[in-house]
Amino acid sequence: MADGPGGDSTLWETTAALVRAAQQGDALAMDELLTQVTPYVTRLCRPIAPSDTADAVQESLMAVFKALRGLRDPGAFYGWVRTVTVREAVRVARRTVVERPVEPDELARLGGLRTDGGTELSAEVRDVLSRLPVQYRAVLVLRELEGLDERSAAQVLGVAPGTVKSRLHRARSLFRTSWSQ
Amino acid sequence: MSTDPVTRLRVLAAGLGAGLYAEERLALPYEQVWAVAADLAGELPHLVPLLREFRVPPGDSDRKEAVAVGPLRTRDAFEVRLAPGWCLMQSGLIVGGMAAVREGDGTRFAVLGATRPSALRPVQRLYAPLLGRRRGRAFLRTVEQRARLRPGA
Structure with a gap:
């Protein structure tokens, strides 16, 4: 399937x-x-x-x-x-x-966003992710899980590519870890 | 996550622009309700107006070819998909479906009816608000009545 x-x-x-x-x-x-x-x-x-x-x-x-x-x-x-x-x-x-702010120590515990399967997120990552603003979550999903470039992600979300870039930067800085290790 | 059968039928109803769709919580156990729905040959003629007979080959297969016999002995061949809580039937002209899930000590039950030819789509859109809902609710009432008649009710 x-x-x-x-x-x-x-x-x-x-x-x-x-x-x-x-x-x-x-x-x-x-x-x-x-x-x-x-x-x-x-x-x-x-x-x-x-x-x-x-x-x-x-x-x-x-x-x-x-x-x-x-x-x-x-x-x-x-x-x-x-x-x-x-x-x-x-x-x-x-x-x-x-939305409840993510605590720094919660972020520090994250080793990586993907599980071994590469398509689902661990419960811990989901928990932290759930407390990011929704527009950041959407950008992370499209860029990091779906592998879209900024232009395509912007088209899906109906925003300017620059907006995707700034949201992604902000989201990544919140996580401080790489999504695709 | 997979969608439950009632949600699945609701999505299909939206996709087909079904003229008839209704769902409701019935105050009867799931097993009792689904026993009616799953007994296509025995119960469908009681549930569907103008259906004289619904011939289904015996056996537990989840894919079957059935024949509906109308009031003037007209026949319509149906492909049937039957699984616990799920029934989808399709001929060249008509789509029918039923779905059920447990809801507390009762059962959420849904029914779908749609026409297939694209020429009938505008008719179907008109039919839904006028008669579709009433027919759907009548179907649910009959399922409930038939379920109460079952042994163990």
């Missing part, structure tokens, strides 16, 4: 075929696509909306599938899902903003 962008061209083709069928109203294809994309959507939502992950996942999936018919290039499915999901996750996270 695909859990996000990867290099396997067969998976991409399978996904594109499912997207085309779902766009034609094939509910079984839509269901299969939903099963395939949910882990990826969850992976994006969890660090951005840690207190409301289930809501963020549901609202992202609703937004994705409502708009699916309008997606012109089925091959661009995952990039498009990422854009929709990050926007929805930020929106959901902002609804219930409870």
Whole structure:
């Protein structure tokens, strides 16, 4: 099962075929696509909306599938899902903003942001991350977990590339550790 | 995290622009409610108006080919996906779905109905607020009644 962008061209083709069928109203294809994309959507939502992950996942999936018919290039499915999901996750996270400043000693304990698998964050990292402002969390997810460049991250978030750069700088200085060791 | 069956059906309803979607908490145990939903051949003709018969091959397979028989003996072939708390059925014309999850000592149950041909989409959009919700609620009421009739109720 695909859990996000990867290099396997067969998976991409399978996904594109499912997207085309779902766009034609094939509910079984839509269901299969939903099963395939949910882990990826969850992976994006969890660090951005840690207190409301289930809501963020549901609202992202609703937004994705409502708009699916309008997606012109089925091959661009995952990039498009990422854009929709990050926007929805930020929106959901902002609804219930409870931000408590990160303590310096908590930051010092962090050895690195990724776990061995490289796609999920440890509970400790998530805890610290959850106390960063939501716009910093979104930038970190796009730049460090998704590997987007500043211009692409800016497009997803609907802000200027310079804003992404300054937010990233601020977020990194809060963590004081590298995300990609 | 995977989405629960009711959330999954809600997302599909949004994606399909379903004319009929309703969900509700039923004050009956999950097993009792799902026993009705999962008994497609026995119960679906009680739940769906104008459905005379729903022929499903026996066996525990989660993928089946079923045949719906209408009032004038018209037939429609359905692909069926059946799993605990989850049922999705699709013919060339119609999509139907049911989902259930435990909610305390009760059950959250959802039903979906949609048409497939794109020409019917505008009709479906009109149908949803006018009749879809009422039909959906009526379906849920009948599921509840049928569940109460089950042994052990």
